[in-house]
Amino acid sequence: MAVTGLRIGVVGGSIAGCAMAVAGARAGADVTVHERSDGDLQDRGFGIVIPPPLHRELVDGGYLGADMPTIPVATRVWLARAPGRRSARELARQQAPVAPCNWGLLWRALRANAGGCTYHRGHPVASVGRTASGGAVIRSAEGEREYDLVVGADGHRSVTRELLAPGVRPVPAGYLVWRGTIPSSALRDHPKQLELLESAWVTLGFPGGHGVFYLIPGAATGSRLLAYAIYASPPAEAHAVHASPPAADAATGTAPVAPVRAAYVRHIAEEHFPAEWADIVARGEHSSQALHPVADFVVPRAVEPPFLLAGDAASVTRPHTASGAVKALQDALCLERSLRASASAAEALHRYADERSAEGARLVGLGRRLGRAFVENAPDWPAMGPAEVEALSRAALDGDASYLYGSVQRQG
Ligand SMILES: Cc1cc2nc3c(=O)[nH]c(=O)nc-3n(C[C@H](O)[C@H](O)[C@H](O)COP(=O)(O)OP(=O)(O)OC[C@H]3O[C@@H](n4cnc5c(N)ncnc54)[C@H](O)[C@@H]3O)c2cc1C
The missing domain is CATH 3.50.50.60 (FAD/NAD(P)-binding domain)
Structure with missing residues (x-):
């Protein structure tokens, strides 16, 4: 029928x-x-994360070829800068498999x-x-x-x-997201971070926001990019840019990158990230970047x-x-x-x-619940451990499910 x-x-x-x-x-x-x-829409080059079961369904259903590259990882690692230091502290690990791909x-x-x-x-x-x-x-x-x-x-x-x-x-959320990709060569001098990203996607908490990092396939066969989305309130400079925004991208509706914006992501990283992560962000030539006011x-x-x-x-x-x-x-x-x-x-x-x-x-x-919990009322990240990450995730989910929030793994 x-x-x-x-x-x-x-x-x-x-x-x-x-x-x-x-x-x-x-x-x-x-x-x-x-x-x-x-x-060419294929030149946008941003990272997209999809649930592995959906990826399989799309391949089986003939929507995607099996040869479309992804860099699947099974774990989500939560990090913050250790109090009073410039090193990273691992807050928690969740079992949260994703299949990152290139937009x-x-x-x-x-x-x-x-x-x-x-x-x-x-x-x-x-x-x-x-x-x-x-x-x-x-x-x-x-x-x-x-x-x-x-x-x-x-x-x-x-x-x-x-x-x-x-x-x-x-409906504007009142904060921004910087979204982009950095050539994986920026990880060359950071083998520990590269090793982590090869098995996990990373959430990096900082005062007033957080960043998400994961590897995606690059356009050239076998190449990789580090994709990121960094959520934070607008800086004074970005307010000025917003007052007379440049023409939006015809295809995506996103504003093109002004130098101040790339600089501000580096400023956030320098100010709040563990030293190695700040260095990675500072080195990247940001092969692709956009600024979106968050809204829904x-x-x-x-x-x-x-x-x-x-x-x-x-x-x-x-x-x-x-x-x-x-x-x-x-x-x-x-x-x-x-x-x-x-x-x-x-x-x-x-x-x-x-x-x-x-x-x-x-x-x-x-x-909205995730934005309130992790940006608008961002927690005191360095004070968190597995139990706090679990509790905050569950509170934000409020009984709902998300493939991004698996169960927290107990640290041995
Ligand atoms: C920071 C960030 C991270 C994200 N991460 C993820 C993620 O991990 N996983 C995920 O699933 N999603 C993610 N997304 C969302 C995802 O990128 C978009 O939701 C998705 O690309 C939207 O696709 P679309 O085809 O609906 O819209 P669009 O990609 O905006 O396409 C609309 C198309 O319509 C065309 N068009 C518009 N008007 C007309 C017209 N009048 N006539 C003809 N053509 C027209 C445009 O040119 C464009 O090509 C993220 C978004 C952001 C901002």
């Missing part, structure tokens, strides 16, 4: 757009993607598997609307195209969302037939959940399941909305 032969139009051809295209094609639809950017390689892998779909790049969509017969229309400079179903996968400033949920606006939102319902929203267009959670790309990929798996299990497009969309709208709201709530 699968609904097949649908014409699906997808607005946006990034992670969500390509994954939704693969889902539609696998369920027997004729899919066309309209991507605004005419550049660009993930996009490329999805794009390769969306090969049967039509992918228009350099194709900005001006608006979406309804036809008299209940279909959907995508409007662009090239004219109007009709579809049975339109997927809004056009990111956090989605034009598709403007039709479905025009009042939804991002969620639409009440991700569907209004014949439209549905996916990925960041439907909801953005604070990055502490490491779930934006994960959610987009799960959205796609859900679309494929829904199309296969439904007799009509409308039925499939309602199945999708029942599952995915609730998930978006859950993740936004989780991200």
